[in-house]
Amino acid sequence: MHEVGIISSMLKKIERIMEQEELTHVEKIVIEVGELSGVVPHYMEECYPAAVYKTRFAETKLEMITIPGILRCDECGMEFNGYQHDLCCPACGNRQKHTPLTGRELLIKEIVGY
Ligand SMILES: [Zn+2]
Structure with missing residues (x-):
């Protein structure tokens, strides 16, 4: 499962955004996961708690929006x-x-914090 690595690099990116935006706490992360991005949303959900355990994101919720491929x-x-x-x-x-028209994206869509 490469999802753990993807989550870690995503969290690093978010930490940089937090610094830029001067956020100290993140309540929720919203990401867009394309069905053809190579990431399995179900695995992302499964790996997430372990990936954030004992980090500053331990209380942060992960919300995923699936983009059809x-x-x-x-x-x-034909479009299918x-x-x-x-x-x-x-x-x-x-x-x-x-x-490919849609569904290859893996994006941080929104960071809810203060
Ligand atoms: Zn055809």
């Missing part, structure tokens, strides 16, 4: 959910050429 098929132009269809176009069966 939409691909456009380069063969027939690549995550649900296992990266295979449901209209023509093309597995090779797709243009």
Whole structure:
């Protein structure tokens, strides 16, 4: 599970933002996780408590917004959910050429603190 490493680097980023914004306490972190970002939201949730244990984020809540992984098929132009269809176009069966439209993001959307 590489999610632990992702959470750690995310927390480092947040610490830098806290310094810039002069925040001392963070109540909630909101992140956007794309279905095609390679991160499994379920694992993120599972790893999070261990990752923040005994850190300044121990009381911080993690909220995740899942962004659907939409691909456009380069063969027939169909737009479909690549995550649900296992990266295979449901209209023509093309597995090779797709243009990702959404769902590759892994972003810190909001930091709620003071
Ligand atoms: Zn297609």
